[in-house]
Amino acid sequence: MSLLSVQKLTKNFGGITAVSNVSFTVETGELVGLIGPNGAGKTTLFNVLTGVYDPTEGKILLTKGDKTIELSKLPPYKITHHGVARTFQNIRLFKDLSALDNVKIAMNEDAQYGLIGALLRLPRFYRSETDIDQRARAFLKEVHLDELAEIKAKNLPYGKQRQLEIARAMATGAKILFLDEPAAGMNPQETQALTKFIKDIKTKMNLTIVLIEHDMSLVMEICERIFVLDYGKLIAEGTPDQIKHNPKVIEAYLGDED
Numbered sequence: 001m002s003l004l005s006v007q008k009l010t011k012n013f014g015g016i017t018a019v020s021n022v023s024f025t026v027e028t029g030e031l032v033g034l035i036g037p038n039g040a041g042k043t044t045l046f047n048v049l050t051g052v053y054d055p056t057e058g059k060i061l062l063t064k065g066d067k068t069i070e071l072s073k074l075p076p077y078k079i080t081h082h083g084v085a086r087t088f089q090n091i092r093l094f095k096d097l098s099a100l101d102n103v104k105i106a107m108n109e110d111a112q113y114g115l116i117g118a119l120l121r122l123p124r125f126y127r128s129e130t131d132i133d134q135r136a137r138a139f140l141k142e143v144h145l146d147e148l149a150e151i152k153a154k155n156l157p158y159g160k161q162r163q164l165e166i167a168r169a170m171a172t173g174a175k176i177l178f179l180d181e182p183a184a185g186m187n188p189q190e191t192q193a194l195t196k197f198i199k200d201i202k203t204k205m206n207l208t209i210v211l212i213e214h215d216m217s218l219v220m221e222i223c224e225r226i227f228v229l230d231y232g233k234l235i236a237e238g239t240p241d242q243i244k245h246n247p248k249v250i251e252a253y254l255g256d257e258d
Contacts, residue, residue, distance in 0.1 A: 002063065003028040003208055004176060005135040009058035011041075011048050011232075018044040020232040026176070031209045033223035035216075035243075039254055041229040041232035042212045043089065046178050050075040050086045085174035087165045089181045095154035099145060099164050102153055106171035136159055136171070143167045143201060144229075152215075159190035163197050170205060191215060194201050195222060220244070229253065 002025035011019040026163055034042050048054045048171055049060055051074055062082055071079050074119040140146040145167055147157060151199045153164060162182055169177055182198070183191045197220055202209055213219050219226065220240040228236040228243060230252040236243060243249055 002026060003030075003192060004210075005059075005061040005063075006049070006176065007061065009048060011061065012056040017070070018232050019048060019055075019229075021073065022229070022232075022234045024227055024237065026210060028208055030200075031114055031211075031222055031224055033219045033226040034210060034212045034229065035219060035226060036229035040229040040230075040252075042229055043180060044232075045229065046180055046212060050080045050084065050178055064101040080172050080174070083173060083175040085169035085176075085181060086173045086178035087162075087169055087180055089184055091165055092163060093153040093165055093168070096152060098150050099142065099153055099156065100133075100136055100139065100149040100205055100257040101140060102164060102168050103171045105243050107132050107136060115200075117199060138169055140167070142204070143170070143197075155189075159186055159193055162186070162190075162194060166197070167200070170201065170207070171227055176205070176210070177182070179209060179213075181212050181214065183213055183215045189215045191218060194218075239241045 004026040006022060006024050009019055009022045010017065020044060034045065036042055044053070049071075050054050050069070057070055058072070062069045062071050062084065064082060069082055071082065071084070096107065097105075112176075137146065137149060140149050143163070145160070145164060148160060148164070153161060156164065165177065166177070166182065177199075183194055187195060198209065198211075199222060201207060211219075211223070221239060225237060226243045227234060228246070228249050230235060230248075235248045235252060236246045238246065
């Protein structure tokens, strides 16, 4: 059973079909890319897959142990609870909080106290907060960001902000990550560092990753399979080499001879 199964997914906005009858599967441990020209529907598809939009038609099925969970109508926080997390094109960190606090926020479901415990500062509150702090620091060390723990997110270099956003998504306990243009706005050195970071966390954390990216050198280097969207429709899938030589993909990006 595939980890993620997308079945005939469609999203309409009034009379406009942004995603049309898209079906694909993602296997456990894969790193797959989603590419296509501007306006192809990539981010809309991500938004449907992660609960930002409800699908007009179709199903999204997640295999979790011996259970199959339909994500299609769940709100984002419940989808996250099932081990699915994402990043965005525009970095959405809490910029006035430290890197450590950004990660701790992602662990809020692990808090072992309620509202009254927090207000009264009961012993359970302090025990739980200490535990979360220790685990957040250990997590930052695991992804080689521990030296940034006390620095405010807004003061980090752009590439490190991207890495922190990915790390925060992972800190929710995610097993499948959706990365929306993680290399957007990066210079070549930052992109190279990000490429290594994604490779490392995938292996170390046993993650499944789906990414949208316009940097084709990054996509071709790290993706095992690639899906191509054009005008909301899935027009091709295959290995990087197959995609590079696919006539439909070449036409989508460059146009036909006319």
